[in-house]
Amino acid sequence: MSNFQPVLLAFDFDGVICDGLLEYFQTAWRAYQRLFPDAPAQPPTGLAEQFYPLRPVIETGWEMPVLLRVLIQGTTATQILSDWPTLARTTIAQAQIESDEAMSAVDSVRDDWIRSDLDNWLAQHRFYPGVLERLQRCLTADLVVVIISTKEGRFIQQLLQQQGVNFPGAKIFGKEVKQPKTQTLRQLAADFAVEQGIWFVEDRVQTLQKVQQAEDLSQVELFLADWGYNTEGDRALAQHDPRLHLLSLSQLVQEFSAW
Numbered sequence: 001m002s003n004f005q006p007v008l009l010a011f012d013f014d015g016v017i018c019d020g021l022l023e024y025f026q027t028a029w030r031a032y033q034r035l036f037p038d039a040p041a042q043p044p045t046g047l048a049e050q051f052y053p054l055r056p057v058i059e060t061g062w063e064m065p066v067l068l069r070v071l072i073q074g075t076t077a078t079q080i081l082s083d084w085p086t087l088a089r090t091t092i093a094q095a096q097i098e099s100d101e102a103m104s105a106v107d108s109v110r111d112d113w114i115r116s117d118l119d120n121w122l123a124q125h126r127f128y129p130g131v132l133e134r135l136q137r138c139l140t141a142d143l144v145v146v147i148i149s150t151k152e153g154r155f156i157q158q159l160l161q162q163q164g165v166n167f168p169g170a171k172i173f174g175k176e177v178k179q180p181k182t183q184t185l186r187q188l189a190a191d192f193a194v195e196q197g198i199w200f201v202e203d204r205v206q207t208l209q210k211v212q213q214a215e216d217l218s219q220v221e222l223f224l225a226d227w228g229y230n231t232e233g234d235r236a237l238a239q240h241d242p243r244l245h246l247l248s249l250s251q252l253v254q255e256f257s258a259w
């Protein structure tokens, strides 16, 4: 996009650095079993493969088992993509389940899994090709690198450690910071006294749009990671929005001038 390089580079984790789809489906399935008494002992054949490409529609954890519900009921991907928020709300209402209840089912199955078999849970995460090497290069370059995620920071650190990347814990802003990503970006700009040159790589277009709406963050360069959890529609939107830069994995691994 330019000849400049960032002063502060912020990466999202899931869908940018790490592919957590295997974990995501299994957590959704376990929560589904807790919420729906008619759930079979094993997920129907092909359910995971139907679920993976629809991952981008999910905004909040309670929607994970609900997405499984609609797929099991035979709803098509096209129908799901056309108006997921409405479909999610009507489906959960029909099942007479509160979204809070679905949310705590998701949280508790994940907590139980982590508590009972952390290694197995960590093993459900994969890294996108070339990203760890790129991250490693960023860490030794003359710039501040941070990770902003909705996953717990200590797990991010552990996942990276397993791959031989020593990422400083103080530069990981996970679920525990309990604030929106826009707020974290604002805080980083102040803490590191960076006015220009904050670059943010994220795979969720809605998150980038929230930064876009924040007037005091107008200097932040926004990149949509096209290899992550986003739809064709999201990518088209980024391509036509002058503020958003659509970034491919092959660009990411190159020098910043290629971004």
Ligand SMILES: [Mg+2]
Pocket (backbone or CB within 6 Å): 012, 013, 014, 015, 016, 202, 203, 204, 228, 229
């Ligand atoms: Mg993400």
